[in-house]
Amino acid sequence: MTQTLALGIDIGGTNTIYGLVNRRGEILTRGRLPTTGHATIHDYIAALKEQLHPILSETGYGNVQGIGVGAPNGNFYTGEIAFAPNLPWKGVIPLARLISDALLLPCTLTNDANAAATGEMIYGAAKGMNDFILVTLGTGVGSGFVANGKLIYGHDGFAGELGHVIAVRDGRPCGCGRNGCLEAYCSATGIVTTAREWLQQRTDNTLLRNTAPEDITARLIHQAALNGDAFALQLFEYTGKILGQTLADMVAITTPQAIIFFGGLAQASDILLPYIQQHMEANLLSIYKNKISILPSALPDADAAVLGASALVW
Amino acid sequence: MTQTLALGIDIGGTNTIYGLVNRRGEILTRGRLPTTGHATIHDYIAALKEQLHPILSETGYGNVQGIGVGAPNGNFYTGEIAFAPNLPWKGVIPLARLISDALLLPCTLTNDANAAATGEMIYGAAKGMNDFILVTLGTGVGSGFVANGKLIYGHDGFAGELGHVIAVRDGRPCGCGRNGCLEAYCSATGIVTTAREWLQQRTDNTLLRNTAPEDITARLIHQAALNGDAFALQLFEYTGKILGQTLADMVAITTPQAIIFFGGLAQASDILLPYIQQHMEANLLSIYKNKISILPSALPDADAAVLGASALVW
Numbered sequence: 001m002t003q004t005l006a007l008g009i010d011i012g013g014t015n016t017i018y019g020l021v022n023r024r025g026e027i028l029t030r031g032r033l034p035t036t037g038h039a040t041i042h043d044y045i046a047a048l049k050e051q052l053h054p055i056l057s058e059t060g061y062g063n064v065q066g067i068g069v070g071a072p073n074g075n076f077y078t079g080e081i082a083f084a085p086n087l088p089w090k091g092v093i094p095l096a097r098l099i100s101d102a103l104l105l106p107c108t109l110t111n112d113a114n115a116a117a118t119g120e121m122i123y124g125a126a127k128g129m130n131d132f133i134l135v136t137l138g139t140g141v142g143s144g145f146v147a148n149g150k151l152i153y154g155h156d157g158f159a160g161e162l163g164h165v166i167a168v169r170d171g172r173p174c175g176c177g178r179n180g181c182l183e184a185y186c187s188a189t190g191i192v193t194t195a196r197e198w199l200q201q202r203t204d205n206t207l208l209r210n211t212a213p214e215d216i217t218a219r220l221i222h223q224a225a226l227n228g229d230a231f232a233l234q235l236f237e238y239t240g241k242i243l244g245q246t247l248a249d250m251v252a253i254t255t256p257q258a259i260i261f262f263g264g265l266a267q268a269s270d271i272l273l274p275y276i277q278q279h280m281e282a283n284l285l286s287i288y289k290n291k292i293s294i295l296p297s298a299l300p301d302a303d304a305a306v307l308g309a310s311a312l313v314w
Numbered sequence: 315m316t317q318t319l320a321l322g323i324d325i326g327g328t329n330t331i332y333g334l335v336n337r338r339g340e341i342l343t344r345g346r347l348p349t350t351g352h353a354t355i356h357d358y359i360a361a362l363k364e365q366l367h368p369i370l371s372e373t374g375y376g377n378v379q380g381i382g383v384g385a386p387n388g389n390f391y392t393g394e395i396a397f398a399p400n401l402p403w404k405g406v407i408p409l410a411r412l413i414s415d416a417l418l419l420p421c422t423l424t425n426d427a428n429a430a431a432t433g434e435m436i437y438g439a440a441k442g443m444n445d446f447i448l449v450t451l452g453t454g455v456g457s458g459f460v461a462n463g464k465l466i467y468g469h470d471g472f473a474g475e476l477g478h479v480i481a482v483r484d485g486r487p488c489g490c491g492r493n494g495c496l497e498a499y500c501s502a503t504g505i506v507t508t509a510r511e512w513l514q515q516r517t518d519n520t521l522l523r524n525t526a527p528e529d530i531t532a533r534l535i536h537q538a539a540l541n542g543d544a545f546a547l548q549l550f551e552y553t554g555k556i557l558g559q560t561l562a563d564m565v566a567i568t569t570p571q572a573i574i575f576f577g578g579l580a581q582a583s584d585i586l587l588p589y590i591q592q593h594m595e596a597n598l599l600s601i602y603k604n605k606i607s608i609l610p611s612a613l614p615d616a617d618a619a620v621l622g623a624s625a626l627v628w
Binding site: 082083145147148152154155156157158164165166168176177178245248249253255256283286288291 | 467470492
């Protein structure tokens with residue numbers, strides 16, 4: 001094997017996905033492990049090494065140029081993750097160094113959503129775009145803002161936290177310790193919270209009443225909506241309305257050509273995206289109306305983050 | 315005269331300021347005319363020509379390389395101003411072409427706040443910064459967002475409209491036809507609107523009751539606050555709170571090193587900026603706390619916009 005490879009790792013709140021990627025953006029080997037369930041960061045790193053060391057040995061370490069990692073609150077400048085509300089590890093973790101030490105390869109870290117944005121820009125729905133926003137709708141809400149063809153990292157590397165823009169002033173509590181964050185409403189966990197609130201407050205019939213409230217998931221709400229359940233559809237409309245309102249404000253700042261949606265909840269894009277578009281348009285300043293595309297990720301199987309992370313290596 | 319000059323023009327909602335600027339950023343000749351009071355855009359252009367033609371003739375047209383203009387809703391890509399709520403002219407105006415035709419020099423247009431941001435970046439408080447936000451607090455609220463050392467124009471040239479981010483959902487009407495925009499609360503007109511509302515709703519004593527409500531100005535509120543008037547100070551705190559809350563959200567997007575304030579209302583910076591900082595900090599996600607500077611413009615006499623506009627020429 002003479003080709004040069006990069007290892008891309010996408011660390012989500014629930015799962016870690018990885019892939020060995022060639023320079024054409026083809027994922028040759030892929031796999032996953034749970035992000036949660038490890039007592040400490042060192043146990044997680046040990047589990048990661050246990051899976052990846054055999055793959056790297058078989059491929060030949062000499063064929064792998066390096067490792068790119070996307071993780072929530074990952075900092076491109078410092079290689080650390082810091083106070084990530086959706087990861088099990090608290091405080092500041094020197095993740096790039098820990099992974100590099102464990103796997104004996106150079107490692108570069110960025111925000112998971114910035115990695116996904118890079119993947120979409122090089123290989124996906126944002127190919128050729130200089131100005132776009134990538135929104136990840138998973139356990140949390142993340143984002144990568146691209147302006148003038150470059151990711152906005154900000155002066156300290158922590159820019160692009162759309163999930164922690166206040167969508168509802170004095171709204172429901174967020175994992176970050178504040179109230180009303182977009183993430184508290186429009187993530188997979190956010191729509192489930194709304195479902196449980198409504199099931200308590202309201203009396204209308206819905207398929208979701210067949211499941212104990214604590215067992216309701218975003219996937220279940222999506223299935224109910226696909227079956228025409230009015231309550232589930234209203235949950236998606238409410239979620240899309242809050243997202244659309246907040247995105248209308250973001251358009252006033254960076255005026256993207258497109259907003260691209262990625263992640264677990266975005267798999268319900270057929271239902272969710274039209275609501276987002278409708279409520280974004282209804283809230284846009286007139287000069288922005290009918291100019292901003294709302295698109296699902298163009299990369300299969302949520303490959304964008306792995307591809308984007310791997311692209312950090314080149 | 316052998317030096318090469320640029321003519322910078324800053325068109326505000328109330329006044330138009332201009333200056334002949336050399337390459338070192340020195341304003342050699344300056345002047346102003348009212349933006350309002352002209353029946354049509356053509357009358358305004360005629361008034362502009364009447365003032366500027368003698369200056370350009372005396373300087374020698376050959377010594378002036380071109381004209382840079384900053385105006386609300388000015389579009390760098392098209393040279394047009396479009397649907398500017400704070401200018402007297404409605405619809406789409408090909409301003410760069412009209413000025414170029416009148417003064418027989420090439421003309422480049424940008425948003426007034428983007429022009430000010432360019433001025434601060436080259437000559438002022440943002441010298442050496444790659445990531446900052448310039449906020450203009452005048453008749454309206456404008457902004458220039460700089461990331462990776464470049465102004466964010468967005469895909470269509472209209473990015474950076476902080477004044478039209480929704481600060482209060484379903485809040486008071488804005489000149490743009492929507493409700494709750496930051497501009498409706500935190501511009502010079504916004505603080506006057508709040509004053510009039512409070513004077514009607516409340517009974518506390520204040521120096522502002524010595525003036526008829528329709529004659530109250532932002533300058534008068536500033537003077538009262540400087541005299542220790544509690545009501546006027548509360549008006550500034552309320553305005554600073556809404557600005558601080560909204561800017562905390564903006565920090566989560568572009569994470570600037572500094573936010574720089576410019577314009578008429580920013581002349582009250584000794585009173586207003588501490589309130590903005592206090593409420594921004596109280597609303598920031600923890601990773602951003604105590605990292606973002608709140609600064610007044612470092613350029614005298616509101617020169618930033620004229621200098622920035624002139625810098626478009628080089």
